Amino acid sequence: MSKTITELEREKVNLKEQKEEVAFWQGQYLECQEQIEAFLNQREIVPFHDGRYTDIIREVYMELMCMRVGAKNVPKIIKTVMEKMTGMTPQRLPGSTFAKYMLLEARSVALVHLKEEIQSSEGNITVGPDGTTKYGHHYGAISISLSGKTMCMGMRDMACGDAEAYRKLLEGIITEMTGDDNDQVRQVAVKIKNTVSDQANVNKKFVTLLSEWREKALPHVVENWDTLTAVQRERYVTINYFFCGLHFLVGLSEQANKTISLWESLVHSGEKVGAPTLPGGYSIPGESGTTRLVRTVFKAVQDRGCEKAGKPVQFRDFLQTQGQEFIIYFAEEHKTDNRLFTAVTADLRIVSFQAGSRALGIVSKMVTGPMWRFMEENGHVSELTPLYQQLYDAFKRLSTDASTLMKGEEFIFGEETVQKDEVFDKCTRHEDGEERSKEQRDRAKKEELTQKLQEVGGLWKTPSEIDRQLLSLQSGQQVKALQTQLTFRRYVLGTPNTGKILNVMSGRKYLSAEKLTANLKCVLRQAGDEREERQAVLQTEKEKFQKLAEEERQRHTEAPKKRQMTQGGTRSSWAVPNTPAPDKPEDLIGKRVKHLIEEFDGSSKWYYGIITGLKVRRGEYMYTLVYDGETETFSFPLLDDMEKDELRIVPLDPAFIVGRRVDHRFCQEADREEFWYTGTVTGHDADTGLSTIAYDFDDGDGDDDDDDDNNSNVFEEPVIENYKNGDVRILL
CATH class of the missing domain: 2.80.10.70 (Spindlin/Ssty)
Known part of the structure; x- marks a missing residue:
């Protein structure tokens, strides 16, 4: 069908407009091309224009300062990047003072951004107060979560860290953000509906103060507030108080440390074992031996452990050739290298610490590991509530018998939530067989006896202590206490049951308190006799050594006398022995002595010095001696000189x-x-x-x-x- 004249005219106009538009964009294209060529040919960038630095320069300075780049290095970095990557050189760049001012400007920009985010957010706001103390200064910070974003409202230096200070901190940041506009301050306060914290006392009080502050602002923000019912007002006023799950895990670790400490105290009767018993050893108050072992092992072999004494590189090389229980072997090899490895080795020898570490490994695999992964998943904190309830129910059930958890047979959150690897297999591995079962029964029996022993005042070590403890007990309790003392010595300490003296029964009848008391005192006397016998044996060995030493000295006395030149003279041989020789030849090393030397004119003079070493030459003890004021070392058979009273050990002067x-x-x-x-x-x-x-x-x-x-x-x-x-x- 043919077109009308009107339609043709309309198409002609449209075609003309399209040609004009094409011509316009062609002009724009040519202009952009000219600008690109000019930019590429330009060798300098103008950062300063119309009496101020351009916005691009200001933004770059802000970004670099927020990345913690040093103020003096900011212009150097910008210049280096521009010259090396674009071949351009800036005309002038602001210095370090401008960079510091940009931090303040960045703070203002951040508050503007925060204000825009809050105003555009349709949901409620969750605030999280937190603080820390460094070098006597307390710093408080407020973070907020809204519309799936988490932002920091600000951090300030605070005079104190109480709840009112945190409320004022929040109000102050909001006031600064809104430009001291009371209406906007109230609007932001009303939008705060949730808080999240570690449930410390300060944070609990903070929630109360925040509720009161919001309650005062609600009538100015909510329309028809006076007409609302009490229930409706309560819904506005109520703040949801969420708990930080990571702090829950921290609480579990603290409780585990206390529980293990109590268990270790019962097992070892309150005595120190492991690293604290070493010379100069110590233990952090409240820290269990198991926790100390885990901490020091990681310090010894982790890459970010101890800078001075750690050996992470050697440990990795060691792992290439060793199998299970490798840390024990590695620590034994390096136990004398430094105090850290000496302490680790001492703790690794304690079986109860190994058992505690194994239990912590199982808890990590079954409880804390899955909980941590749940918390890292995207979702609302309230979704963790069923998991907390599930964990509570499991703990309550396992508190009576945790054997299924220790064996790896019970999975609190489901088997799929546990990462099964070599660590899991080793922690939950239990050997079968009668020997293993007997060992477990013996250990359980010893632990039970240890606990009973603590209930009666620990191990009684003297007859007087036995009488004193019995006086503090009622007649019915005395028999049980005495039975516990005798049974503990028999099955835990391994005291020989000579003449059935450790038995608590005779002829299917329990022994009386008087008989048990007499038997226990007899056991103590036998132990004392054994100690005296051991001391007598040691004394005999000591006397035997002294006799051999005396024979050695006698042999040297009868040997031909030799005169030796030293410091221009020879040693005298006229003195009468009056300084006793040491029990062991090496005991002279490190002693300050005075040595009698015969001068060339025939006179004798005492010289002071320090004995520095000992060597055996042709069956003779030769000592090295350095005289006061000298650096040269002389060698003498000083045991001969001591017998002739030509060498005397000098009493040590504190000065x-x-x-x-x-x-x-x-x-x-x-x-x-x-x-x-x-x-x-x-x-x-x-x-x-x-x-x-x-x-x-x-x-x-x-x-x-x-x-x-x-x-x-x-x-x-x-x-x-x-x-x-x-x-x-x-x-x-």
Whole structure:
């Protein structure tokens, strides 16, 4: 069908408009192309225009300062990036002072952004107050969650950290954000409907104060407030109080530490075991041995553990060749390297600490691990409520018998929530067989006896203590207490049941309190006799050694006398022995002595010095000696000189020892293994007789989280007395 003249005219007009539009965009294209070419050919950028720095420069400075770039480095970074990546050079860049001002400007921009987000949000606001104290200053912060976003409203330095201070902090930030507009402040306050915190007392009070503040603002914001019913008003006023799940996990760890501490105290009868028994060892108050073991092991072998004493690289190499229980072998190999590994080795030898670590591993796999993953999933905090209830029900049920959890047979949140790997298999592995069952029964019996022993005042160690404890008990309790004491010594301490003295029954009848008391005192006497017998054996061995030493000295006395040149003379041989020889030849090392030397003119003179070493040459003990004021070392058979009274050990003067380097010997109680620690004597108290020693401990405890007075390497020791006993050696 042919078109009308009107339609043709209309198409002609449309075609003309389209041509004009095409021509316009062609012009725009050419203009943009010219600008691109000009930009590419431009070798400089103009950051300053019309008396101010451009917005682009200001934004770049803000971004870099918020990334914690140093104010002095901001212009250097911008210039380097522009020159290296674009080949352009800025005409001028603001300095460090401008960069610092940009932080304040960024704060204002952030408040404007925060205000826009709150005004555009249709849902309620959740606020979370938090704070910390550093170097005596308390800092408070307020975070908010709205429309799926979490933002920080601000952080301020606060004079104190009480609930009212946090409420004022929140009100102050909102007032600054709204420009001190009371109406807008009330509108924001009313939109706050939820809070989330760790449920500390301060936060609980904060919720109360926040509710009161919102209640005052509601009549100014909600229309027809006066006409609302009490129930409707209560809905507006009520604030939902949510709990931070991560703090719940922290609470579980704290409770686990307390429970393990109590259990360890019962198992070991309140005695210290492991690292605290080492020389200079300590334990953090309230920390269980299991927790200490876990902490120190990670410090020893983790990449971000101890900077000074940790060995993460060596540990990774060690893992390539070792199988199960590798940490025990690795620690044993390095136990003498530093105090950290010495402590780790000592704790690893305690079976109860190993059992506690295994239990913590099972809890991590079954409880805290799944809970943590639930919390990291997207969703509302209220969705965790059924999981908390499920966990509560499981804990209540397992409190009577947790064997199914320990065996890996019960999954609180479902088997699919547990990550089954080699760690899980080792923690839940239980060996079958009669021997394993017997071992478990024996351990359970010992634990039960240990608990009963604590209920009757611990282990009674003397006859007087037995009488005193019995007087404090009623007649019906005395028999049970005595039975516990005898049974504990038999099955836990392994005391021999000679003559059935540890039995609590005779002829199917329980023994009376009088008979049990007599038997227990007899056991104590036998133990005392055994100690005396052991001491007698030790004394016999000591006398035997002294006799051999005396024969050795006698042999040297009868040997031909030799004259040796030293410091321009020879040693005299006229003196009468009056200084006793040491029990062991090595006990002379580190002693300050005076040595009688015969001069060229025939006179004799005493020279003072320190014995620094010992060697055996052709069956003869040769000591190295350095005289005061000399650096040269001389060698002599000083045992001969001591017998002839040409060598005398000088009593240690406190004035001499202060400032000196010494070696100090300690003995580990568990296996009697000896350790020598080097240190400097820094002072001496004449009243107590104790000297202060700063040891050269390389224990690796210099990280911030472990800084405390217990971690010092300075101790008070009886240096003078230990020097007499041969436990202190003076160094040059």
